Amino acid sequence: MTADRQSTTRFSDRVDAYVRHRPGYPDSVLAVLHGEAGLRPGDTVADVGAGTGISSRLLLQGGHPVVGVEPNAAMRAAAEAALGGDPRFRVVDGTGEATGLPDASVDAVMAFQAFHWLDPLRARAEWRRILRPRGLAVIVWNARRRAASEFLRGYEALLLRHGTDYAGVDHGNVTDDTLRAFFGGPFTRRSAENRQVFDYAGLEGRLLSSSYAPNAGQPGHEEMIRDLRRLFDATQQDRQVVMEYETEILFARL
Template sequence: MSGAPTSDPTARFSDRVADYVRYRPGYPDEVIRVLREETGLAPVHVVADVGSGTGISSKIFLDHGNRVFAVEPNPDMRAAAEAMLGGDPRFHSVAGTAEASTLPDAAVDYAVAGQAFHWFDAPRARDEFRRIVRPGGWAVLLWNARRTDTSPFLRAYEALLHEHGTDYTSVNHENITDDTLRAFFGGSYTLRTAYNEQVFDYAGLKGRLLSSSYAPNEGQPGHTPMLRAMERIFGEHQVDGRVVLEYDTKIYFAPVHPG
């Protein structure tokens, strides 16, 4: 495999922001229901969306009525979020990182990371979450974990990523262990899971694939063979011109312990 992306996690998605905005999955309503029922999340609470990217996770909290500080180091992704959400007065775009958010001490009630934790320096991010979250607040990690073996199409798609992805295995968020999570949360945490899915035609599946940082972009070695393989897989598994990507949305949360 070749054409590896940049090793700087804050810059990995700069050349694929448009596909990220259009084709990455959102989060199901179940996320807010779980946090309301199990942590007491209310519209009055202030949320830091850390590693907010193009604003996918920020949007679910804005829709709930929360004030959101979207902390994102990548200027292209931050600009995409501002274009989508900047008209909401409760949305605040912040140039910062998980390890240095620039937010004041005890500024928020919830510190959330959606689909971003595996890019963090976890010990430093833990300290930053503890600094910015008020006493009695919560840390929340969200992932749309794509199912890999519940249908013939998903098995074929997973094999494609292993064969053609530049560094798919090493950056997979499923590499995060229970020990890593316990160290980050400072002890035990709660995990809840909700179903999520995306239904794609051929163009949509292509865009979803190219939104991934490990997919060779146009002009990189391996790009054309990857798309040929994807076209073959789509043709073999489509039903009425559509395929389904299935996800388990994982919701991890715990009270923030003082540092």
């Protein structure tokens, strides 16, 4: 995440919703990293934009010591509360462009759901600095299947209508040219299926975990919640909706 104050503090009032309602990552991410990407058992990983520890938990489960790099104090506290009991985990105050980690100190650097907040060229220089020779760079994000169902089409329209800066901070704005410049050439792209099933309360929590969704008391909040309720009622089956994702895994050796 950039050093810009707005980007590093915009989730501070959403930590609880983030912990409870953000999606995790399928085990197939580890299968790709261990198989095709060449991540080895015991390799140390810097998890850039670690947030509340969702991605760090996956990496720990895969057998890796993890240094979470997170500029948001409230999110660091949540990650520490969730994972601090594991001696293989620590979290530090840093950004994707200024991690504060020593030179050549990690085997892989990864950004889960965070790359679109980074300055790609500054991040590339920083990642190369902290990586050991031929270190692995990985970008992972859960991309909503925006047109896969009536519900998902309606949800995308709701975000475009009510999100304060949704279009501007969407990771879909990251182009292949940007990625090639970051990786320094060709990179490998793999994908996996992921999903969340929500009742209405869970869906509302998922929406409010997003930095661009107006919180209670902010302009546009009541109208957004009204439209979300209408969307849920119109598309639910057995009082549930399904949020479908394609988990994208991008990697190369820097």
